[in-house]
Amino acid sequence: MAAVIIPNTKIPIKTRISYAWAEVKRNKVSYMFLAPYALIFTVFTVIPVLVSMGLSFTYFNILEPPKWIGFQNYINLLLDDEVFLIALKNTFLFAAITGPIGYFAALFFAWMINELPPKIRAIMVVIFYAPTISGQAYIIWNTLFSGDAYGYINSMLIRLGIIYEPIQWLTDPAYMRTAAIIVVLWMSLGTGFLSFIAGLQSIDNTLYESGYVDGIQNRWQELWYITLPSMKPQLLFGAVMSITSSFAIHEILVPLVGFPSTDYAAHTVVSHLVDYGNIRFEMGTASAIATLLFIAMVGTNRIVQRLLRKVGN
């Protein structure tokens, strides 16, 4: 594509402003609808994010005014901080496993539940969403994975003769990540799952009826040719939600494997961020971590969106 550059200088600035103003006036109603949201969003989300990104180029300990240090925080993180590199590796590992599996599990369960009669369907939705809605209840996993012989999983495996002595599921670096991934997956049928349920409910029934006529033979063909293409907006939404949650795993790990975990075996980028921000009060470094994580997520999102465009083709 040849870029044709029209020199801006030819149009007087006054004319350009008045053109822009005419455009705004023409779309007055649209901007009025958007205004309340846009105003609040700018003040309470955009500005804080921009300020944090700015702080990532400073040394800021909350007590003294920030000092400009350029890219020093980034250089330290990427070249000097071994723990950060471990955290980076763990985060990509967690994201690569829990993101896709969580996403497809949410989609799959939503789709299966949608086949049930209405009353039972409502009950099943509540059950599958329960781990998300029941707050701190995931600490039951501590009992299940407990490291002594009385922990449910240990005692079961010992009784079955598979192991002879209890495994330290939550403190042994060899098992910790697996245990964490199981709990994260169990918690992950949240936002995406509910939006899939709502999306499935929004599909026009006549599409399915004409599908029967056109010779859709089984549920899998129906899923690929009718259901998925009809809920593309929800698929995109669910994908963004999986990316944001799978890259930001931290809170759930604290009661499970401790903070920091043994040998940093389950240390994530967000764990590292919380360590710098809330414990060492080095907000500059914490902001740099947040910015790096942000770039990684935006990049992943781009790739995933491109893949999702292929659905149903």
Next chain:
Amino acid sequence: MVKVRIRLKQRKPNRSLSGDITNIVILIFFGLFFALPLIYAVSNAFKPLDEIFLFPPRFFVRNPSLENFQDLFILMQQSWVPFSRYILNTVFITVVGTVGHVVVASMAAYVLAKHKFPGRSLFFSIVVASLMFSYHVTAIPSYLIMSFLKWIDTYYAIIIPQLAYSLGLFLMKQFMEQIPDSLLEAARIDGASEFRVFWQIAMPTVKPAWLTLVIFVFQNLWNTTGGTYIYSEELKTLPFALQQILAGGIARAGVAAAVALLMMTVPITLFIITQNNIIQTMTTSGIKE
């Protein structure tokens, strides 16, 4: 509008019986796995103190008692500010915030999905990208903004930012995109104002979407402690008051289990009601093209 009754006993023409059975078996198996926390929470709340500390731990309660709930109510009566005040505060924040967010986010989502004007795709990408920035580091700038606006120790600090929660706009916009343009155009030709088109045509069409959004926002606000922004005792929220009770530590483990169950019941009840509604929307067809 004609109610279309779906005949349950008659299977859809392209479904095999074996597939249906597999489906149900898989769902029951995983359902048990996902229902664990609910069962555990209920069972725990009715455990007397000696059973809570039983070693080795037991999943189910043996001698259920209401001891924990009685203890909780005694503690509530000893509270300095009447306990009903905390409940009222949380209900106020939750209701105003949830209704406000659904209206503000849906209005914005409506024009982003259905109007064409300069800047709309840029604005939408910024909203989606904002979901990817860690809230841990924005806490300090946010606090400074609140204090600049003199909103510290007021509910503005809790409710107003919630109105522009990014997730809500994103969700609503995705569903609004699916509304057929002809439906909106027909209403405009009949002379409806843009607000009426939004409120009486667009919103009822995407009812499953905003009922889902209600759950997300409600859950957020219901569990808000307001810790960073609210200092006055009479403005504090229910989760905050309950946290203070639980600060008694291990001796209050029984009360904590009762609290966990009580706090859960409200969102779960709302959840069941909205899910039933979502499923009913589907059976009353006719709004769609």
